[in-house]
Amino acid sequence: MKNGDSAILNHPARLTGAEILWATLEGEGVREVFGYPGGAILPAYDALRKFPIRHILVRHEQSAVHMADAYARASGRVGVAVGTSGPGATNMVTGLATAKMDSSPIVVITGQVSSKVLGTDAFQEVDITGITLPVTKHNYLVTRAEDLAPALREAFCIAASGRPGPVLVDVTKDAQQAVAEFDFAAAAPRPARPHPMLNASPERIAQAVELLRASRRPVILAGNGILKSGAMSQVRALAERAQIPVACTLLGLGSFPASHELNLGMMGMHGEFFVNQSIQQADLLIACGMRFDDRVTGSLATYAPQAKKIHIDIDPSEIDKNVHADIALIGDLAAVLDALLPRLPSRDGSAWLKAIRAMKGAESVRDIRNMPDNGHLYAAHVMHDLWHATSGQALISTDVGQHQMWEAQYYKHETPRSLITSGGLGTMGFALPAAIGAKIACPEKEVWAIAGDGGFQMTSPELATIAQEHLDINIAIINNGYLGMVRQWQEAFYDKNYQSTPILSPDFVKLAEAYGIRAAAVRTRGEVSGAVEEARTHQGPFLINFLVEQEDSVYPMVPSGAALHEMIRRPQANPLVETASDT
Amino acid sequence: MQHTFVAYVEDKPGVLTRVASLFRRLNINIVSLTVGRSERQGASRMTIVSDALPAAGPRIMASLYKLENVIEVDDVGRFSSVSRELALIKVAATPSTRSHLFELVEVFRARVVDLATESMMIEITGTESKIEGLLQVLNESEDRVLEICRTGQMVMRRGHHTSRVLQALGDTESVVGSKAGPFPASESGPQEELSASADGEPENIPADPDFPDKNYR
Ligand SMILES: Cc1cc2nc3c(=O)[nH]c(=O)nc-3n(C[C@H](O)[C@H](O)[C@H](O)COP(=O)(O)OP(=O)(O)OC[C@H]3O[C@@H](n4cnc5c(N)ncnc54)[C@H](O)[C@@H]3O)c2cc1C
Numbered sequence: 001m002k003n004g005d006s007a008i009l010n011h012p013a014r015l016t017g018a019e020i021l022w023a024t025l026e027g028e029g030v031r032e033v034f035g036y037p038g039g040a041i042l043p044a045y046d047a048l049r050k051f052p053i054r055h056i057l058v059r060h061e062q063s064a065v066h067m068a069d070a071y072a073r074a075s076g077r078v079g080v081a082v083g084t085s086g087p088g089a090t091n092m093v094t095g096l097a098t099a100k101m102d103s104s105p106i107v108v109i110t111g112q113v114s115s116k117v118l119g120t121d122a123f124q125e126v127d128i129t130g131i132t133l134p135v136t137k138h139n140y141l142v143t144r145a146e147d148l149a150p151a152l153r154e155a156f157c158i159a160a161s162g163r164p165g166p167v168l169v170d171v172t173k174d175a176q177q178a179v180a181e182f183d184f185a186a187a188a189p190r191p192a193r194p195h196p197m198l199n200a201s202p203e204r205i206a207q208a209v210e211l212l213r214a215s216r217r218p219v220i221l222a223g224n225g226i227l228k229s230g231a232m233s234q235v236r237a238l239a240e241r242a243q244i245p246v247a248c249t250l251l252g253l254g255s256f257p258a259s260h261e262l263n264l265g266m267m268g269m270h271g272e273f274f275v276n277q278s279i280q281q282a283d284l285l286i287a288c289g290m291r292f293d294d295r296v297t298g299s300l301a302t303y304a305p306q307a308k309k310i311h312i313d314i315d316p317s318e319i320d321k322n323v324h325a326d327i328a329l330i331g332d333l334a335a336v337l338d339a340l341l342p343r344l345p346s347r348d349g350s351a352w353l354k355a356i357r358a359m360k361g362a363e364s365v366r367d368i369r370n371m372p373d374n375g376h377l378y379a380a381h382v383m384h385d386l387w388h389a390t391s392g393q394a395l396i397s398t399d400v401g402q403h404q405m406w407e408a409q410y411y412k413h414e415t416p417r418s419l420i421t422s423g424g425l426g427t428m429g430f431a432l433p434a435a436i437g438a439k440i441a442c443p444e445k446e447v448w449a450i451a452g453d454g455g456f457q458m459t460s461p462e463l464a465t466i467a468q469e470h471l472d473i474n475i476a477i478i479n480n481g482y483l484g485m486v487r488q489w490q491e492a493f494y495d496k497n498y499q500s501t502p503i504l505s506p507d508f509v510k511l512a513e514a515y516g517i518r519a520a521a522v523r524t525r526g527e528v529s530g531a532v533e534e535a536r537t538h539q540g541p542f543l544i545n546f547l548v549e550q551e552d553s554v555y556p557m558v559p560s561g562a563a564l565h566e567m568i569r570r571p572q573a574n575p576l577v578e579t580a581s582d583t
Numbered sequence: 584m585q586h587t588f589v590a591y592v593e594d595k596p597g598v599l600t601r602v603a604s605l606f607r608r609l610n611i612n613i614v615s616l617t618v619g620r621s622e623r624q625g626a627s628r629m630t631i632v633s634d635a636l637p638a639a640g641p642r643i644m645a646s647l648y649k650l651e652n653v654i655e656v657d658d659v660g661r662f663s664s665v666s667r668e669l670a671l672i673k674v675a676a677t678p679s680t681r682s683h684l685f686e687l688v689e690v691f692r693a694r695v696v697d698l699a700t701e702s703m704m705i706e707i708t709g710t711e712s713k714i715e716g717l718l719q720v721l722n723e724s725e726d727r728v729l730e731i732c733r734t735g736q737m738v739m740r741r742g743h744h745t746s747r748v749l750q751a752l753g754d755t756e757s758v759v760g761s762k763a764g765p766f767p768a769s770e771s772g773p774q775e776e777l778s779a780s781a782d783g784e785p786e787n788i789p790a791d792p793d794f795p796d797k798n799y800r
């Protein structure tokens with residue numbers, strides 16, 4: 001059975017449930033899993049040595065799920081996490097909710113008490129299928145060894161198909177111990193039928209083309225669905241052939257090259273003013289795999305009032321949810337665009353592009369990147385210099401908060417799947433485990449975790465995982481001494497009442513060294529590039545503690561519930577922030 | 584406004600929870616929900632009446648389809664259909680007060696199914712408004728209603744509309760964009776076996792041997 005001997009997959013055999021579990025994963029192409037053992041999953045762990053699957057031992061089950069999630073986002077394959085019953089399973093709930101919100105395909109396997117004692121409050125029993133019902137795409141309770149392979153195979157299929165998402169498979173201990181016939185091929189799920197609400201008929205596509213033809217000020221809204229669908233080239237063809245500018249959601253960054261002349265950058269709450277202004281002035285929005293999140297639209301009543309909307313999404317429940325679609329094309333984005341592109345009219349977009357460039361001009365003057373080095377270290381500088389040093393080619397995971405927004409603003413992502421961040425749930429503690437999952441998925445890539453001093457401390461024990469697995473990951477802590485994003489809201493909306501947001505941290509350099517990880521602290525802009533270079537050339541993990549300006553804020557900003565064009569702009573006369581005369 | 588859906592769901596443990604939980608998540612009140620076996624083996628039929636904004640119909644339907652155990656959904660409220668509910672009503676009644684109740688039962692085409700010294704039980708079947716009508720009369724007269732038990736509505740479309748036919752009708756335009764998972768969509772799905780006659784009325788509905796077909800993706 002060892003080392004990929006596929007005999008087990010090609011010839012039906014009698015195996016224990018534990019063996020069936022791994023054999024099925026092997027058959028599904030799984031080579032790595034992230035997990036943490038315990039009593040109810042012990043039979044499975046006992047059988048693992050017989051299979052060519054690498055197990056990454058984490059320090060907390062939440063991290064295991066984030067790793068599987070990031071593994072999926074980095075590679076496009078299904079990520080797998082394993083945990084035990086009870087507390088192991090409940091620890092995974094945040095990870096599942098994070099993956100669900102951002103449509104990440106993962107399969108999470110939990111051990112469960114024996115079927116004979118289900119429902120008796122047995123030791124470490126918890127109703128995890130009940131608990132995770134709203135945060136999974138689907139879940140299973142498997143109580144018999146013979147049901148395991150079909151359930152797992154269906155779980156993989158469900159996780160990856162349609163709108164992807166997390167699936168949990170809860171396996172009782174007796175199902176792992178019992179013996180059953182294993183026939184991988186026979187356990188294949190039934191072929192899928194097309195969703196009955198798909199509607200991208202030739203007539204509808206013709207209507208969409210007609211809207212495009214009539215449009216003078218169109219904008220493409222590029223979302224995470226482009227990455228899920230693998231529709232990068234189709235979206236690019238749409239933009240280039242019809243000369244349409246492209247604005248990205250946070251999760252759409254990288255789906256369209258940042259340096260492309262048609263790329264405007266990020267839209268929404270912390271998008272640049274001119275990007276949001278373009279959307280507000282547009283007469284047509286073409287939403288490609290994005291769901292008009294409230295961080296994207298601001299107040300719905302005033303959102304893009306003059307624009308007709310074409311909404312292309314695979315999930316019919318997203319249509320008309322937040323923003324009314326004049327034309328909804330329900331289906332896989334790549335397939336829908338493949339049908340649309342041949343009918344695309346050629347347009348002259350130059351007047352609109354020129355108008356957008358004029359709006360942009362004023363903005364970039366006040367951009368913090370243009371500020372001279374005045375001795376202060378700004379997070380924006382760190383992002384910009386890191387982007388510069390890595391030529392925009394690194395795979396970056398971010399945590400949640402101000403640093404996440406600065407990364408999105410100043411690190412220009414050129415390639416798909418190069419930014420991994422928790423957008424929908426906004427889960428602090430995501431960055432470090434996500435970097436691990438991404439590095440396991442793409443060992444050849446340069447991986448950076450960028451985290452705030454607050455979020456980093458939520459999952460910092462995973463430094464031990466990095467050390468134990470010998471992973472070459474670079475870590476940038478943007479240390480501002482605050483739960484910065486919350487402090488910013490307190491500054492703007494709660495009279496600077498900094499209740500419970502100043503946060504004490506350990507000496508992160510010493511902390512890293514305690515795990516055997518090299519580290520350095522950076523206090524001035526002048527030191528940034530040297531430290532980044534050292535991290536990049538050092539063989540093995542490296543942590544940089546960037547001690548940045550403490551009370552800096554992310555601009556521009558749409559206050560929640562305000563209209564998109566009513567942004568709080570970068571202040572002109574704030575000594576901590578750039579002024580026009582600095583340029 | 585009221586939205587009425589008929590859903591075919593897999594007859595498995597936990598499916599009712601999933602459907603109920605969906606409405607809870609959408610913050611939509613379920614007015615009534617009836618479940619029972621259907622003409623399809625392995626599939627239960629639910630009639631779900633819910634109270635939501637007029638425009639909510641398509642989103643509720645789409646959300647139901649997101650549940651893996653849901654096989655088919657029909658927004659029946661939008662079509663001509665027959666709706667029935669059954670109620671058992673126990674009313675306080677002594678031999679001296681019975682007779683006008685018998686009259687009422689006659690007028691409403693209900694039935695007396697139990698008679699005791701102090702009470703009687705009425706069974707009534709009909710539309711929701713017919714049942715409401717009887718209850719209103721009972722409440723307005725001096726009678727004391729002791730217990731009410733209602734099934735909730737069951738709804739079926741009029742005419743030759745099995746759900747299989749509906750699917751065939753809906754599938755006449757050719758659409759693109761199915762995204763199956765690692766497993767390719769079957770080349771001859773059940774839809775292709777159907778033939779529609781010139782007037783659009785499908786004929787020749789084949790029995791689907793391996794129903795239910797759950798995975799819409
Ligand atoms: C602190 C903070 C600040 C934020 N600020 C901003 C901000 O300023 N701007 C911003 O944009 N975001 C911001 N976000 C992120 C925001 O909350 C959302 O997560 C994000 O906007 C969602 O992007 P999306 O719609 O592209 O992706 P998702 O939420 O992942 O939606 C993807 C859509 O694509 C569809 N889809 C999936 N597969 C396919 C397919 N094959 N074919 C077609 N469609 C498909 C899905 O059905 C879904 O509708 C912020 C988050 C945090 C935590």
Ligand SMILES: Cc1ncc(C[n+]2csc(CCOP(=O)(O)OP(=O)(O)O)c2C)c(N)n1
Pocket residue numbers: 399400401402403404425426427428429451452453454455456478480482483484485486
């Ligand atoms: C698990 C979790 N708890 C709380 C929050 C609310 N929250 C959002 S941003 C933020 C502050 C993050 O602080 P830090 O990690 O230091 O990053 P900074 O904003 O300073 O860059 C908090 C507490 C959250 N998103 N996630």
Ligand SMILES: [Mg+2]
Pocket residue numbers: 452453454478479480481482483484
């Ligand atoms: Mg901070």
